């Protein structure tokens with residue numbers, strides 16, 4: 001098989017066989033794959049990288065995902081959350097930097113009731129109607145998603161984690177279900193959110209066939225965003241002894257996903273920058289077009305340890321943002337502060 005031909009066919013037909021997928025995924029020299037995807041990003045976005053200001057709001061979580069440091073049973077975690085006025089302060093700081101998309105992300109923390117969250121969203125959108133607001137706060141009932149949308153939330157990130165029910169069960173406790181995850185994603189779509197799904201690359205028990213199924217989900221669900229990064233073991237989690245996902249696999253999947261949808265909002269994630277210095281830049285060169293600098297509270301950030309060695313946890317506010325500007329310039333790109341809708 002020829003890399004360019006397989007990419008071109010997939011790009012044109014939006015169809016790919018397991019055999020073709022495996023061929024791309026197993027490439028040792030994947031420069032042509034990255035280049036194909038990068039050219040699609042350049043065609044659609046030029047050399048601009050959209051900036052999303054990430055505000056982490058809580059390290060409390062009622063869930064127990066086996067891979068995550070924020071899981072409820074992790075007693076080695078300092079728990080803290082931002083109150084409404086602290087969140088608003090961070091949003092104002094983002095606005096002052098000229099950022100036009102804010103992402104509020106956190107563990108599934110019942111403290112943020114439907115009413116409190118709705119109130120926070122309304123205040124942000126009333127004072128910054130021009131700003132896009134993204135939520136990444138996990139699984140909620142339809143009514144909550146509906147209220148958040150009505151209050152002005154524009155986008156929602158909820159990684160599906162894996163599009164294989166058996167694999168899903170191996171990554172999560174019994175209480176969580178693949179069915180509910182999918183219910184949430186479908187609710188978000190039906191409420192006209194710009195919705196994002198995604199998965200970790202190299203998560204425990206993951207087989208290449210699982211990633212193929214993830215790709216099929218992306219082709220079918222047609223998300224506006226896909227969040228993907230390598231799995232990184234967290235020392236206090238049940239998966240502490242599993243190997244991390246690799247840079248190579250992540251860069252290949254990033255490119256394949258870019259070819260699946262050339263207009264997709266595709267971040268070069270913090271996890272990618274954590275497994276390898278310069279990993280986010282390589283992500284951009286593999287087709288990513290979004291960066292999410294942390295503009296949140298520095299104390300909470302130090303404790304928001306999903307996985308070991310997370311970069312940026314010790315940075316002062318704004319540093320992540322400003323350092324990214326020179327990092328992307330070094331590879332010929334520029335940060336863009338516009339909303340960057342799909």
Ligand code: SAM
Pocket residue numbers: 067068069070105106107108136137138139157158159161199200229230231232233234271306307
């Ligand atoms: N609690 C919300 C949720 O689960 O959707 C939002 C925050 S959660 C920490 C965001 C994402 O972090 C998850 O969807 C998961 O894919 C990723 N994550 C968690 N633990 C990780 C790990 N050990 N390595 C890499 N990514 C991880």
Ligand code: SF4
Pocket residue numbers: 061062063064065068069070071072106107108138
């Ligand atoms: Fe909680 Fe999200 Fe971590 Fe799962 S991945 S334990 S829901 S913060």
